[in-house]
Amino acid sequence: MTSVTDARPTERVLRTASDSRVARFVLAVSTIVVLVLVFRLFTNFGVFPESWDIGLADPIDRARRWLINNQTSHWLYTVFLNPITDAIDWAIRRLESILRWFPWYSYPLFTGVGLWWTRGRVAGALGLASVTLIGVIDLWEESFATLALMGVSVLISMVIGIPLGIAAWRSDAVARVIRPSLDAMQTMPGFVYLIPFVLLFGVGRVPALISTVIFALAPVVRLTEVGLRTVPQVTVEASEMFGATERQTLRLVRLPQARPAIFAGMNQTTMLAMSMVVIAAFIGAGGLGQVVLRAMQSIEVGKASEAGIAIVIMAIVLDRFSTGIATADPGRDAATIRWLGVGVSALAVVGGLLGHNAFPESLNWQFAPYVDDATDWARDNLYDIGGSGIGTGPFSDFVTLEFVTPLRELLSADIPWPAMIGIGFVLGLWARGIRLAIGIGAALFAIGFLGMWALSMDTLAQTIVGVAITLAIGVPVGILTAHNDLLRTALKPVLDFFQTIPSFVLLVPVITLFHVGRIPGIIASVIYALPAAVHYTDLGLRRVPAEIHEAAESFGATRGQRLRRVEMPLAAPELMVAVNQVIMLILAMVVIAGLVGGGGLGLEAVRGLRRSDAVGRGFEAGIAIVLLASILDRLTRAIADRLRPPAAV
Amino acid sequence: MDTPNETAQVRVEGVWKVFGRKPREAKEMAEAGSTREEIQTATGSVVAVRDVSFHVATGETFVVMGLSGSGKSTLIRCVSHLVAPTEGTVELCGTELTQADGAKLRELRRQKMAMVFQHFGLFPHRKVVDNVAYGLEVQGVDRHDRQDRARELLDTVGLEGWGDHYPQQLSGGMQQRVGLARALAVDPEVLFFDEPFSALDPLIRRDMQDELIDLQMKLQRTLVFITHDFAEALKLADRIAIMNDGAFVQVGTPVEILTSPADDYVRAFTQDAPVAKVLQACSLMKPLDGRAIDPEWHRVSSTTPLEVALPHLLGSINPVLVCDEHNTPVGLLHGDDVARVISENQQ
Ligand SMILES: Nc1ncnc2c1ncn2[C@@H]1O[C@H](COP(=O)(O)OP(=O)(O)O)[C@@H](O)[C@H]1O
Ligand SMILES: [Mg+2]
Numbered sequence: 001m002t003s004v005t006d007a008r009p010t011e012r013v014l015r016t017a018s019d020s021r022v023a024r025f026v027l028a029v030s031t032i033v034v035l036v037l038v039f040r041l042f043t044n045f046g047v048f049p050e051s052w053d054i055g056l057a058d059p060i061d062r063a064r065r066w067l068i069n070n071q072t073s074h075w076l077y078t079v080f081l082n083p084i085t086d087a088i089d090w091a092i093r094r095l096e097s098i099l100r101w102f103p104w105y106s107y108p109l110f111t112g113v114g115l116w117w118t119r120g121r122v123a124g125a126l127g128l129a130s131v132t133l134i135g136v137i138d139l140w141e142e143s144f145a146t147l148a149l150m151g152v153s154v155l156i157s158m159v160i161g162i163p164l165g166i167a168a169w170r171s172d173a174v175a176r177v178i179r180p181s182l183d184a185m186q187t188m189p190g191f192v193y194l195i196p197f198v199l200l201f202g203v204g205r206v207p208a209l210i211s212t213v214i215f216a217l218a219p220v221v222r223l224t225e226v227g228l229r230t231v232p233q234v235t236v237e238a239s240e241m242f243g244a245t246e247r248q249t250l251r252l253v254r255l256p257q258a259r260p261a262i263f264a265g266m267n268q269t270t271m272l273a274m275s276m277v278v279i280a281a282f283i284g285a286g287g288l289g290q291v292v293l294r295a296m297q298s299i300e301v302g303k304a305s306e307a308g309i310a311i312v313i314m315a316i317v318l319d320r321f322s323t324g325i326a327t328a329d330p331g332r333d334a335a336t337i338r339w340l341g342v343g344v345s346a347l348a349v350v351g352g353l354l355g356h357n358a359f360p361e362s363l364n365w366q367f368a369p370y371v372d373d374a375t376d377w378a379r380d381n382l383y384d385i386g387g388s389g390i391g392t393g394p395f396s397d398f399v400t401l402e403f404v405t406p407l408r409e410l411l412s413a414d415i416p417w418p419a420m421i422g423i424g425f426v427l428g429l430w431a432r433g434i435r436l437a438i439g440i441g442a443a444l445f446a447i448g449f450l451g452m453w454a455l456s457m458d459t460l461a462q463t464i465v466g467v468a469i470t471l472a473i474g475v476p477v478g479i480l481t482a483h484n485d486l487l488r489t490a491l492k493p494v495l496d497f498f499q500t501i502p503s504f505v506l507l508v509p510v511i512t513l514f515h516v517g518r519i520p521g522i523i524a525s526v527i528y529a530l531p532a533a534v535h536y537t538d539l540g541l542r543r544v545p546a547e548i549h550e551a552a553e554s555f556g557a558t559r560g561q562r563l564r565r566v567e568m569p570l571a572a573p574e575l576m577v578a579v580n581q582v583i584m585l586i587l588a589m590v591v592i593a594g595l596v597g598g599g600g601l602g603l604e605a606v607r608g609l610r611r612s613d614a615v616g617r618g619f620e621a622g623i624a625i626v627l628l629a630s631i632l633d634r635l636t637r638a639i640a641d642r643l644r645p646p647a648a649v
Numbered sequence: 650m651d652t653p654n655e656t657a658q659v660r661v662e663g664v665w666k667v668f669g670r671k672p673r674e675a676k677e678m679a680e681a682g683s684t685r686e687e688i689q690t691a692t693g694s695v696v697a698v699r700d701v702s703f704h705v706a707t708g709e710t711f712v713v714m715g716l717s718g719s720g721k722s723t724l725i726r727c728v729s730h731l732v733a734p735t736e737g738t739v740e741l742c743g744t745e746l747t748q749a750d751g752a753k754l755r756e757l758r759r760q761k762m763a764m765v766f767q768h769f770g771l772f773p774h775r776k777v778v779d780n781v782a783y784g785l786e787v788q789g790v791d792r793h794d795r796q797d798r799a800r801e802l803l804d805t806v807g808l809e810g811w812g813d814h815y816p817q818q819l820s821g822g823m824q825q826r827v828g829l830a831r832a833l834a835v836d837p838e839v840l841f842f843d844e845p846f847s848a849l850d851p852l853i854r855r856d857m858q859d860e861l862i863d864l865q866m867k868l869q870r871t872l873v874f875i876t877h878d879f880a881e882a883l884k885l886a887d888r889i890a891i892m893n894d895g896a897f898v899q900v901g902t903p904v905e906i907l908t909s910p911a912d913d914y915v916r917a918f919t920q921d922a923p924v925a926k927v928l929q930a931c932s933l934m935k936p937l938d939g940r941a942i943d944p945e946w947h948r949v950s951s952t953t954p955l956e957v958a959l960p961h962l963l964g965s966i967n968p969v970l971v972c973d974e975h976n977t978p979v980g981l982l983h984g985d986d987v988a989r990v991i992s993e994n995q996q
Contacts, residue, residue, distance in 0.1 A: 237731055238770035242784040242835065243758035252786070256774040 028430035035422040036415055045416035048453035056450060056623075057616030064199055064615045071202075085206045088152070092205055096148035103351025104140065104359045108132045109344045111317055117337045118324025127320070130313045135359035137366055139288060139310045146277055146287030146314065149205060153212040153273045158266065161217050165224025165265075166250075175225065182218040187633045188626050189588035190215040190276045191602075194283050194609055195622040203609075208280035215276045219268035227261025228254055263326035270322050274315045275502035279592065282609045288314070292505065296596065301375040301512045302368030308505040319500050375512050382513065396519040403465050404518055412457035420457075421445065424631065431638035440635065443627040452601065452624035459590060459600035460628065462518055466525045466586040471579065474530050478537025478578075479563065488538065495531040503528055503589055511596055521593025521602075529585035533578050540574025541567055576640035583632050591625055601625050657704035658839055658871045659711075659728065664701045664737030666723050666895075669694025672735045685894050697723035698734070699895040707838075710865060710872040714882040714918075715892030721875045722767075722843055724892070728873065729764055729841050730754060742838055759788050763832035767844040769824045771816040777827050778803065778812035784835035795834075802830040806860070822853035829861075833868075842874040846881065858884055862952075879918040883907070883927040891915050904932050908993050924994045925956040925987075933987060934971045934980030942978055946970045951979060955987055962987060 039045055071077050108131040116124030134143055168175040193215050197207035231254045239249045255262075281289030288311050295304035330337050351357075383393040411420065421444045428437035447456050481488035498506075506524045514520040544567050552566045568575070594602025601621045608618010667675045675694040678687070688696055697720045705711040715721050727734040730746045739746045742761050746754060763784065771780050778799045779786075785795035803812055806826040816824055825845055832840055846854040858881060865872065876882050882889045883903045890900045891914070899911035907924055910916040931951035947961040948970045958969050962984035971980040 232770075234766050234768055234770035235772055238764070238766060238772070238831075239783070239787075240731060241729060241758055241762070241764040241841075242787045243755040243760075244787045245755065248787055252783070253772060257772075259774070 024430055028426050031426050032423050035426070036419045039416040039419040039422075040414075043416060043418075045418050047412055048417040048448035050451065052449060053451035054449045056620050060199070060616035060619045061613065064612065067200065068202070068612075081201065085201060088206045088209055091152050092148050092209065095151050096144055099144050099148055099151075100357055101352050102348050103354070103356035104135060105356070106344060106348035106351060108135075109347070111321075113337060113340045113344055114321055115317070115324070116333065117330050117341075118328045119320055120330075121333070123320060127317055131317065132363075134310045134313055136363055137306045137310065137368075138359075138364050139291065139307060140359040142286075142288050142291055142307070143310060143314065144287075145285075146289065146311075149209060149212070149277050149280075149285060149287060150270075150273055150318075153209050153216065153277065154266075154270050156209070156213050157216050157220055157269050157273065160213070161220035161265070161269065162224050162262065164217075165221045165262075166228065168221065168225045169228040178221065182222055184630075185214060186218045187584065187629050189584075189591045189629060190272070191279055191282075191588065191591050191605065192622045192625050193276075194280065195605065195615075195619055198283050198609060199615060199619065203284040205280075205285050208277065208283055208285035212273050212276040212280060216269045216272035219272065220262070220265035223261045223265030223268070224258065227258030227265075230261070231257045260326050263322070267319065267322040270318055271315065271500065274311075274318060275504070278311055278502040278504045281504075282595075282606065289504065292508065293595075296507065296511065299511070299516075300368070300372070301508065302366075302371035304508045305371045305512075306366065306368050308508040311505050312501050315500050315502055316497070371512075378513055379515075383515075392513045393515075396514055396517065399465070399519055399522070400517070404461055404522070407464060408458050408461035411461055412454045417448065417453060427635055428638070431635055431642055436634060436638055440631050443631050447624050447627050450620045450624055452604075452620055455599075455601050455604055455621065456624050456628055459587070459602065459625075462522055462590045462598065462600060463583065463587050463632075466522045466529070466590060467579070467583055469522070470526045470529045470533050470582050470586065473526070474533025474578070474582070475537050475575070477530075478534040479541065481534060482538045482541035491534070495534060498527060499531045504592055506589070507593065507596055516597035518593075518598055520596055521590050521598035524593060525586040525589030528589045529582045532581040532585055536574055536578030536581060537571070540571030540578070543574065544570045572643040573640050576636060576643055580633065580636035580640060583636055584629065587625075587629055587632065601628070656707045658707045658742055659703075659705040659873060660738075660740040661704070661728055662702050662738045662740075664698055664724070664727050664739065665696070665735045666698040666720070666727050666732065667694050667696050667735045668723075676735070679895075696895050698727060701737075701892075701895075701897055703890060703897070703900060705839075705871055705873060707871055708869045710874060710885055710887045712874045712876060712882040712886035712889045713892055714876055714879055714889055717877055719892045720895040721877070721892055723895075725764075725841050725843050725873060725875050729758075729762060759784070759835065761837055762839045762841065763835055763837035764841040764843065765825070765828045765832050765845045767847055769816070769821075769828045769848075771824055771827055771831075773815065773817055775815075776812065777808070777814050777816060777819070780816060780827055781812075781830045781834050783831060788835070799830070799834055802834050803827075805833070805864075806830045820853075821849050822857060825849065825857060829864075833864075837870065839871045839873065842872065844875050844877065847877065854881075861885065879922055880927050883922060891918070902932070903928065904990065908990055919994060922994065924991055925959060926954050928955045928990065929953060930955065930958055930969070930971045930982050931980070933990060934982045935986070936980055937978060940981070942970060943967065948972050948976070948978075949982070950974065955991075958982055959987060 071082075108128045111131045112124045112128030114124075115127035134140060164178065168178045190211075193211035194207065197211050201207040201210070235253055235257065236249060239253045244252065277285065277287065278289035278292070281287065281293040284290075288307050291307035292304050292311070295301070295307065378392075382391050384391040415423070421441055424440040424444050425437045428440040447453055477491070481491055503524075506528055507520065510520040510524040510527070514523060548566060548570065549562070552562045557565065590598060590600070591602035591605065592598075594600065594604070594606040597603075601624050604614075604621035605618050605625065607614045608616070608621060665672075665676055665679075669675065669692065671692040671694050675688050675692045675696050676699075678691060679696045679699050683691075685696055688694065699720075701724060703711065713721050713724060723732065726732045727737075728739050728741075730739065730749075734747065737747075741757060744753070744757055746757070749757065772783065775783070778796055781799035781802055782790075782795040785798060786792075790798075800809075800812055803809060806829055808823060808826050808830065811819065811823065811827075816827060819827065825848075828845065846857050849857065862885065872885075874882075874885055876885075883906075886903055888900060888902055889906055891898045891906065891911075893914050899906060899915050901909075906915065907919050907922065907928065910919045929951065930949050930953045933955065934951070946967050946969060947958075949958050949961075949972070951971050951973055953971075961969050962982070965984070968981040968983045970978050971982055973979050
């Protein structure tokens with residue numbers, strides 16, 4: 001009896017909630033249409049006026065010149081920055097020389113033993129072979145530079161990140177400061193970090209290392225905090241009841257139980273550091289990234305592929321090893337592995353003393369020529385297959401002419417800039433409220449004032465095309481894997497593989513097929529973001545409880561109906577997270593693709609990094625990238641929240 | 650103070666615990682007789698424990714029984730000072746916890762008390778033996794000694810040979826044995842149990858209860874035991890406190906509770922209690938007082954349930970002789986007393 005009277009108001013609340021949702025959406029869309037029409041028909045606004053450019057570039061350039069001139073005299077350098085530079089430089093150099101001291105064969109052997117321990121025999125054998133391959137293709141020397149930079153970056157990230165995570169867990173005040181900073185740090189494409197540090201330190205390994213640490217820090221901090229927070233309270237109480245001090249409880253109970261989470265954080269941090277160290281070749285960090293960069297600039301695809309393979313090997317070995325440590329269980333091989341470890345260590349020392357450090361030249365074998373041949377063949381044969389108008393070339397032209405260029409024109413010219421800002425405002429208002437709306441409006445104005453309006457719209461257009469392609473492929477694949485465990489198992493290693501590859505390296509195979517321009521950047525970004533799209537779609541659909549499936553089925557819904565009416569709406573928030581992730585990944589990649597003629601903000605930023613007279617413009621472009629990323633991030637997150645069903649009361 | 654309190658190892662006086670922003674208002678409302686719900690809607694605060702006082706003597710088993718949410722866990726956490734009481738004092742082995750600073754409290758916990766938790770609270774990252782040795786490790790006992798002691802205790806609770814497993818590899822009953830061994834390892838004077846057997850299957854629960862009774866016979870510690878199971882309370886307790894809505898409704902021996910429940914709330918429990926099963930010969934026996942013993946009288950052990958002694962009383966005018974484990978007579982069980990308790994329980 002009570003249930004009947006209770007049900008009515010709830011129902012009414014739900015109905016009005018969804019009614020008002022639809023109403024708000026319709027209102028938002030119609031406002032946008034009206035905005036565009038009014039500005040198109042009654043005004044002649046176009047691109048953001050150039051005269052409104054506040055010219056931030058000049059003072060930045062002046063600052064840069066001043067910094068260069070005062071590098072040896074001003075206290076900022078002599079007291080503060082130079083000692084930091086020297087210490088970091090010393091650490092990297094020191095680590096590199098230690099690494100170089102060991103004999104070459106100790107590396108494949110250590111990798112083999114280590115991966116056997118963490119992942120089993122097959123992984124061990126593959127690890128041994130692939131590390132040897134790095135030497136075979138004659139990239140041994142370059143690898144040390146990358147490895148040393150990685151080592152020091154990861155070490156510093158841990159030394160800063162774990163205590164920071166502990167501090168954030170211990171004090172809510174610290175957490176309130178740290179959490180939004182981490183969010184902001186993760187929103188920005190890693191590439192952007194390089195700019196301010198180049199401004200301050202010039203080019204080289206030190207700014208590379210600092211930006212790497214900042215880029216890679218977030219996961220280890222976050223997961224240390226999460227790990228500590230999720231330690232079961234009862235074990236902490238048990239410890240307290242035995243009269244343990246705070247420190248004892250932390251050391252003996254909390255940290256050991258947080259260990260798996262901390263290790264997961266360390267793994268993610270390592271992988272982020274890897275991708276950043278490669279990108280840091282832009283600012284002269286050296287190593288394998290530099291080889292890729294040089295080769296790509298001179299379109300030596302073979303050489304770029306070799307270095308790319310070496311980077312992928314290093315990344316995968318590090319990933320497999322660092323995800324394995326927490327759970328390593330070699331079982332009955334444990335004793336053998338221990339002895340092998342001791343044996344290889346002894347061998348490493350003996351070999352080091354004997355000076356066996358150079359990789360023997362007799363083992364060298366390059367596959368670059370074959371790749372170059374294949375590239376030539378691809379260019380001759382796939383670019384425009386048999387002159388038929390089918391091939392990668394016409395495809396590029398088609399996408400460019402039909403989608404990218406018109407969209408760019410639409411965003412930057414056809415829609416007048418005030419209407420564009422109005423659209424951002426209305427979307428913010430619809431998705432969350434007035435604060436987000438004002439934030440988006442202000443950020444768009446700022447982009448205009450920086451003189452980055454047209455370039456930003458170019459980048460936005462590329463991003464939108466990339467996101468559309470990624471979702472068009474990724475969501476259906478995610479739907480398939482959610483309903484088919486076999487397919488999911490089969491795809492998992494492929495997706496994992498693509499997620500492990502540092503973003504920059506993905507450009508190599510793509511330019512092989514598509515030459516330079518905007519399209520290879522978009523395609524590389526699609527490959528880069530696809531795993532996330534598949535993963536989150538799959539995750540969202542799998543979270544739909546089994547009873548709901550059964551309930552839908554019991555009403556005789558067809559598969560298609562179930563998917564459209566039940567599963568997708570329930571998975572909608574997760575799908576929106578997918579969209580958010582995809583947008584951020586695509587934007588990051590599109591920006592990096594500035595290097596291969598991607599145009600837009602990325603190109604400007606790349607130029608700023610490479611030419612000292614363009615630092616100011618690069619800086620402006622960097623800020624515009626950050627603003628664009630923040631707008632897209634906040635907006636998609638707000639929409640995801642909006643799609644979440646109302647919380648239980 | 651009066652004599653029985655001289656030996657009291659746990660003294661709790663006027664303890665209140667209010668969760669929330671407005672403890673004062675909440676407490677005033679509670680004193681004026683408002684229920685927990687009324688107070689929560691008015692102030693947003695929860696009165697989890699209201700004005701509880703009790704003493705536990707050395708070697709006594711004091712059981713707190715109440716439904717879920719009645720404030721038992723909060724009370725035991727106040728007594729062990731895992732949470733600070735809003736008001737009132739707790740004295741343990743002569744030291745007032747409410748006055749003790751951090752170091753003093755740690756010292757008391759290391760030396761005097763230990764706790765067994767409902768969901769075991771074992772450390773999943775430590776082997777069983779290292780779980781048991783934890784209290785000693787915290788005290789700084791060296792590795793060898795503490796492991797020896799831990800293995801000794803594992804033997805005591807019937808887990809010899811399991812030391813090198815991890816807790817999650819053990820069944821629930823075995824895990825709680827580890828919890829018990831871990832608490833006993835520090836040789837505490839007072840042991841707190843927060844529903845230690847609630848998560849276990851009925852059969853295993855009964856085994857654990859029997860084992861705890863055996864252990865307590867040997868060790869004679871002071872136990873404060875929380876349960877929501879009335880039968881368990883009757884079985885283990887020297888005295889029972891019945892808790893409702895944060896306050897004690899009645900405190901007494903199992904027989905007192907069964908024979909004269911204070912109100913309907915308590916009666917709801919006693920009515921369904923299988924008295925003849927849960928009450929043991931020792932709880933109803935009269936002292937011998939030098940009476941002559943007829944060798945013809947039937948003999949039962951002091952832990953025999955009334956149910957088993959009953960057939961020997963029915964149709965006989967003789968009492969049953971109650972003996973300890975050495976078969977020495979310690980008391981007499983009369984048919985009238987048994988009949989009275991059972992009939993009162995049936996009403
Ligand atoms: N940390 C806390 N904060 C707020 N309320 C609590 C807290 N702990 C317990 N309570 C409330 O106090 C009451 C008594 O809880 P508890 O002592 O756990 O009862 P029991 O152990 O008898 O089931 C419950 O209403 C519970 O919601
Ligand atoms: Mg409880």
